[in-house]
Amino acid sequence: MIYVILAGVGLLLGITAILFGFGGGFAVVPLVYHVFPAYGLVNAADVRYAMQIGVATSTAVMIVGTMYATLKHHLSGNIDWPSVFPMAAYIAVGSALGAYAASLMPGAVLRVVFIVYIVGVIADCVLRKGFIDDAGGHAFHRMGRVTEAGAGVVIGAIASLLGVGGSVMTVPLMRRHGARMEGATALANPLSFPVAVVGTLTYVLAAWHHHIDLGPGYLGFVHLPAFAILSVFSVAGVELAQRAFPKMPDKVHAYTYVGLLILVVITMLL
Numbered sequence: 001m002i003y004v005i006l007a008g009v010g011l012l013l014g015i016t017a018i019l020f021g022f023g024g025g026f027a028v029v030p031l032v033y034h035v036f037p038a039y040g041l042v043n044a045a046d047v048r049y050a051m052q053i054g055v056a057t058s059t060a061v062m063i064v065g066t067m068y069a070t071l072k073h074h075l076s077g078n079i080d081w082p083s084v085f086p087m088a089a090y091i092a093v094g095s096a097l098g099a100y101a102a103s104l105m106p107g108a109v110l111r112v113v114f115i116v117y118i119v120g121v122i123a124d125c126v127l128r129k130g131f132i133d134d135a136g137g138h139a140f141h142r143m144g145r146v147t148e149a150g151a152g153v154v155i156g157a158i159a160s161l162l163g164v165g166g167s168v169m170t171v172p173l174m175r176r177h178g179a180r181m182e183g184a185t186a187l188a189n190p191l192s193f194p195v196a197v198v199g200t201l202t203y204v205l206a207a208w209h210h211h212i213d214l215g216p217g218y219l220g221f222v223h224l225p226a227f228a229i230l231s232v233f234s235v236a237g238v239e240l241a242q243r244a245f246p247k248m249p250d251k252v253h254a255y256t257y258v259g260l261l262i263l264v265v266i267t268m269l270l
Helices: 002-020 025-035 044-075 087-104 107-127 145-162 167-176 181-209 224-244 250-269
Strands: none
Touching (some): 002 025, 002 044, 002 181, 002 224, 025 044, 044 087, 044 107, 044 181, 087 145, 107 145, 107 250, 145 167, 145 181, 167 250, 181 250
């Protein structure tokens, strides 16, 4: 049953990656936190690391998911590559800081931070003008170099700390700078890639550094069998979404994005 669950979540990850730019955290973190202990995938003595395992496995899955979704968006002409660099480099720096901080943070605290942050993003999207409203089809307006560097480091740190990918910050940011949802969610994938790579590597090295051995099937905090299944089915999910889902109107796209974030919070509160 656990493998069926992982396959289903993998499909969901691929669908939401291509449509909304989400990384794996919104589904993988709740899955690991609630399901892994029940199925014995986390030893009783290591349950306190359930959040770290969820976040680390999430960032690992994002490596595959964001690469494939980026390729598909690139082939469709949806990515404005000048908007990706140099912010991607700043995000990479922040990712290392966030992942290392998460490896030191108690799991219960990390769970609370995860919930509070997502609630904050939801409130910001709904209450502050510029996200729900149609952005008018303008291209993303580049920020100044200092602002871009600061935003990139913060985005990377929070994204790898929570395993949510950069989309929960980059999509609202670009939305308010004039991008339509299609363009903002497309850009979220290449901007989440450095979070995935640097975050995963940091989680692996941090577990080794602190002599945390979770047993067979783990590389640092990453659960390898779950990573493999989720990655394969996330690619299938990207293909399914591109073939089966029609293009959404901009405002519907924005409301659906917020709705999925609300669902994440509800899941983590259960």
